[in-house]
Amino acid sequence: MKKILLVAGTALILAGCGEKGDFEDAINAKIGQSKSCFSLRNNNVNFPVQLSKPRFDETGTGTGSVILDGLVEQGLMAFDKGWDSNTLGITEEGKQAKIWDAKEGVCIGRRVVDEVKEWTEPGEGNQKIVRVSYTWKLADVPGWVNKEAFSAVKGMNKPADGTMILVKTNNGWKAD
Numbered sequence: 203m204k205k206i207l208l209v210a211g212t213a214l215i216l217a218g219c220g221e222k223g224d225f226e227d228a229i230n231a232k233i234g235q236s237k238s239c240f241s242l243r244n245n246n247v248n249f250p251v252q253l254s255k256p257r258f259d260e261t262g263t264g265t266g267s268v269i270l271d272g273l274v275e276q277g278l279m280a281f282d283k284g285w286d287s288n289t290l291g292i293t294e295e296g297k298q299a300k301i302w303d304a305k306e307g308v309c310i311g312r313r314v315v316d317e318v319k320e321w322t323e324p325g326e327g328n329q330k331i332v333r334v335s336y337t338w339k340l341a342d343v344p345g346w347v348n349k350e351a352f353s354a355v356k357g358m359n360k361p362a363d364g365t366m367i368l369v370k371t372n373n374g375w376k377a378d
Contacts, residue, residue, distance in 0.1 A: 224375050225334050226315045228368050232377035233313040238340060238355065240269035241307025242290075249302075250280075250291035269310060272352035273301070279308075299346035310347055311340030316361040321368075330370030331378070337361035 242251070270290075273279040278296035282289040292302055301308045316337040324330035340357040343349070349359055356362040367378040 222318045225318050225321060225332070225368060226336075228375040228377055229315050229318075229334065229336060229364075229366050232366065233315070233338060233364070237306065237309040237312045238269065238357075239307050239309040240267055240273065245302070245307045246304040250289050253288040253290055268354040269308065269352070272310070272347075272355060273308060276348045276351035278346070299344075301344075301346065309344075310352060310355065311343040311358075313338045313357060314341040324370060332368050332370075332375075333365060334368055335363070335365050338364050 242253075270279065270281065273296070274281050277293055278299060278301050280289075280291045280293055282291075296302070303309070316339045319335040319337065321332045321334040324332050338357055339361045340355070343358070352358045368375045369378050
């Protein structure tokens with residue numbers, strides 16, 4: 203009898219993990235497609251480059267991009283503010299690390315699900331829809347990234363919150 207209860211309990215636990223795992227796979231399929239990058243309109247440039255519009259954050263001290271701020275703080279890029287234009291360059295350390303890609307700019311990782319927190323139960327109608335709350339973090343972070351310099355980037359040092367609507371299809375759960 204104990205063996206039957208143990209098998210039945212394990213089956214229930216695994217059934218719940220299956221649905222949770224399916225949600226995680228569907229969310230990862232959506233959020234894992236894009237990388238967290240800093241780029242310019244044309245990434246195939248020679249540095250230093252003049253930026254015509256000044257870029258500042260609300261305080262006037264940052265660049266307006268947490269990724270660029272991290273690159274500057276880590277000493278991989280240099281950003282000089284001017285009255286009517288700004289200059290952006292790659293430092294020797296940045297050149298050695300080969301941070302710049304002519305197609306994407308500088309990418310510091312991609313989002314992946316850290317944990318599926320909770321979800322609504324699908325209704326009994328024709329279309330099954332759930333709202334999933336989860337946390338995500340950055341994965342595939344390059345080895346040259348000093349995570350402390352990029353602490354303002356969501357998902358770098360601690361998981362960030364996210365929600366997504368998923369729809370049940372004949373091929374499993376998909377992001378809406």
